[in-house]
Amino acid sequence: MKKREDQPIIREQMVTYDDYARMPDDGKRYEVANGMLELLSAPSPKHQVVSYQMQRLLTNSCNSEYIVFASPIDLILSATEVRQPDLLMIHRSRMEIITHRAIEGIPDLVAEILSPHSVKRDRHKKLKVYAEYRIPEYWIVDPANAALEQYLLTGDDYELLNLYDREEVVQSDRLPCVAFTMEQIVEAAADLPG
Structure with a gap:
């Protein structure tokens, strides 16, 4: 197909972490x-209050074993797969994946907080990507319904292990320091829109 003089050629190129960082x-x-x-x-x-509450509660109960990060922070899974999970946890025995520029490796947990514009990305695209890169545990936090979906990697895919509602204590066999309720998380943001 011949290019018309008034039409620029649009070329899509793969973006790498280095391109993104520049x-x-x-x-x-x-x-x-x-x-x-x-x-x-x-x-x-x-969303920000929910994220802060989760980070605060997880840090308070898990700080001796894990480092808890909140977005914005780059999670470099490969040169062409760089995500910014809302929260992630890394065991202190694996701190070598924390570098001066980002998290460069597989965290123990990632969590995404749903918002109206992120549902498809968090429930489908990121679920698939995080499983592909073998992140052992993935949480989808739904503030609108005061719920948390806990997914564990089983083979090559995630399996929904638990659906915690408002008053149930969120727990993880992989992360034994975790113990909070969604009520503790959403109450802090109850008067906020969205």
């Missing part, structure tokens, strides 16, 4: 998903 800071957040740059929406105030 981008000028425009104040926006991105992920590299299978070599494609994806713009992330700014989190809502409610």
Whole structure:
């Protein structure tokens, strides 16, 4: 097909972590998903409070064994797969994956907090990617329903192990220090929209 003079040629190229790291800071957040740059929406105030509460509770109960990170932080899974989970946990015996630029390796846990614009990405795309890269445990946090879905890697895929509602104590055999309720998480953001 011949190019018309008034039409630029659009060429899609694979984006790597190095390309992404060289981008000028425009104040926006991105992920590299299978070599494609994806713009992330700014989190809502409610999302931020839920994230903070989870990070605070997990840090308070797990700090001696785990380091808890909240977004924004890059999780480099490969040169063409760089995600920004809302929360992640790394056992202190594996601190070598924490580098000056990012988390470069497989954390013990990743968690995503649902918002109206992230449901498809968190429930489908990230579920598949995190399983592909063998992250042992994945949580999907649903503030609107005060619920937490706990997925464990079984073989090559995640299996839904538990669905915790508002008053049930969230626990993990892999992360024995974990013990909180979704009520503790969502109550702090109850008066916020979204």
